[in-house]
Amino acid sequence: MLVSRTGEFAHVGVSLHPERSYAVVVHGAAVLPVEPARADLDGTIASAVRTAIGEFPDGPFAVTVDLAPMLLDAITRADSALPRVAVIRVVPRPATDPALARSPAALVERRVARRFTVAGGHDLLGNELCPLDHGRLDEVCAELDAGSIRHVAIVAAGSQARPGHERGVADAIQTAMPGARISAASEYGGHGLVAREATVVLDCALSGVAEQLVDRCERVLSRLPGEFQLRVARGDGGYTTASRIRTMPVVAFGATDALEVCGAAYLEGLADCRVLLSRDGAQVAGEVRHGLAQVSLAESAGIGTELVVPTAVLTPERDVTPSGVPGRMPDVPVVRARHAPELLACVGAAVSSPTSWLDEVAFIESADELRSVRRDAEERATAFVTANGAAPGTAFFAEVSTVAVPYSPAGTVRIRVRVAGTPDIGLTQPLLETP
């Protein structure tokens, strides 16, 4: 059984909330809550790092920050100053019904100032369905250039398999408006036009906020003695680099649930368990396997639509046995969280591992081809986890699943790969066997 360990070094976990921030220092089994004099971002991080230095002076240190509550607040706040976004859909035909032309999520649609459809797109396997309409694209560029919107989200049907049309649109927009902030859905991969579009709309809208938060964290750390690596928690409960979040802020969206689940499991010393948490007076449950939160692409953080970044799924847990423990999973221990959710999130952030996730559709005609496609996906996911901060050679596959895509031509498979690794901050200790 593998589980991420903090090893010989102190790890700081920080959870940033609009009203105040929280932090803990974790060193092996020791968990030190931080009580800052000033509970804002700057004060909390500074206090946590000083605590780490004071208690564990040998260093090095890593600081993992959960930005998710700040990002959700930025989206949901009525007076949010987030930029409005222009959306360009590349599909063979425009929607004829208004509900199909917009996002089903009001929170996403609130960020959209203009919508355009440009004819084009591919199918799931990358076959062109319609040539890109360059004439219409020129008109869209001219309209955008004449207006004030400078954030543009682009989603093309099938771009996860063949991004050519999406890149063509992005290049044209960049040429027409050199200062534009462009998000293209193919950067995230995943499935479902609506989910992919919602992801890039939020990506565009949150880019400024995410950059400001990351900059601020880095400024605080730069003023403190010593060297620190700043990491940002991902929606799946792992972490990635600060630079990655600057370009793909939605990756940090919805991280808190997974961090709380992992934090509760870590405090109990368990790598495989079911975790019961309290949410608004009700009980919800999440699952931990191999020290990682079980995640999926379900509707994220109550925003009203799916995204293409995986997050922990917490489900209502109403029925318990007379002993007060759910009886539905007899083969894994059940952990009832005994600490405040903010502390759990901080612990989860501190002990998190670099992770990556890949979700693709491929076509295979033989077992050999299946092996080759899977190996290719595994290699790319491994490269991603290294880019996200894993030490080379430490990646392990938390999940590799290949399923036939129902009602598709025989040979169409969906491949999902989830990889975790050991932090690359000079730590020599690999992922360890649990006791």
Add this chain to the structure above:
Amino acid sequence: MSGAATWISAADVPALYEGAKFYAPAVGDAGRSSLTSWLTGLLEREGPVALHRVETMAPETPCVSLCVLGSGSALADLPPAGDEFVAAIRQIEQLQGVRFGAVYPLAAATVSALVPVAAAAQLGVPLLDADGMGRAFALIHHTAMYLAGISPTPLVAFGPTGDSVLVDARTGARADRLLRASLDTLGGWAALASYPTTAGALRRGALPGTISRIANVGRVLLQQTDPDLLISRLAAITGCRRLGRGRISELEQLSRPSDGSIPAHPSSVVIDETDGQRRQLRIELRSEIVAVFANGELIAGAPDLLCLVDATRGTLATLDNLERGDLVDVLVTPGDAVWYSDEGMAMVGLSFHGIPLDHPRRLRGEP
């Protein structure tokens, strides 16, 4: 839905969606929010859709079935523009010189159960509380109507690209093959209008009450409760029972010889029971679950409706989202009686899926 004269309103959409998933648990929720918001908006704008039992319609009423042909994943990645289903119907109307007075689902399962509701709202016609499969089968002629001698053609498949295909064929099997040859070019999925017939013919050919059934099942599924309680509630209205509970230990592809005329290649899921007899369950898939073996012995198979419930969440586990380690309940629900007839078994039974074994029901001496 309420009262003797039944209506489907926007408030019924979540239950319809969940219930439809129970009867075809193959496809996940990647397109759920856009489809349900489209249908909800239509029903709010156009008003509720009347749901009629077939026998309450005048026998001469022209009726046509609708479904989504092809992959739910393709539909999620290229959602409908919104006019595909009406456009497919209009082409058949033009060809036959009729005006359809009602629509019905080819399969009251998966998104194919929702699109006839949308089309009924757009056209201002009633929806029939009946369908051709009582679940989802992979081929368009695997219907109770076809067994009753009703032709699926002429049929029209209208794709999200705006292109369409009109098929007239001598047999259902040839119609299906002609159609599937066009499906990739149409965009991976298409709005299919087929089985143009009359309400009188459907009285003897269609499976009654299947829309009401999925709404009832959906209401139970929406309660999000403990899996054991969920299954007992489902059993009360569907007759389902649990075959076993266990963790998925393996997902295998290309696990049986493949026949290119059927969508999706054969694959298998291996489940290790976590309680009871600790058997190893082997589940054979071909778009849907077609057979379940326990320690090598066949214990359920097509035309039984077989599905998985995520035992950690109390929700349906769709077949395109399975992972090793998932804890699932395996459920079996009897199919509609027509599928256990000799003709039904020959059409959609185990032998059609390349499993030359007698159905457990036959071995038990049941009809």
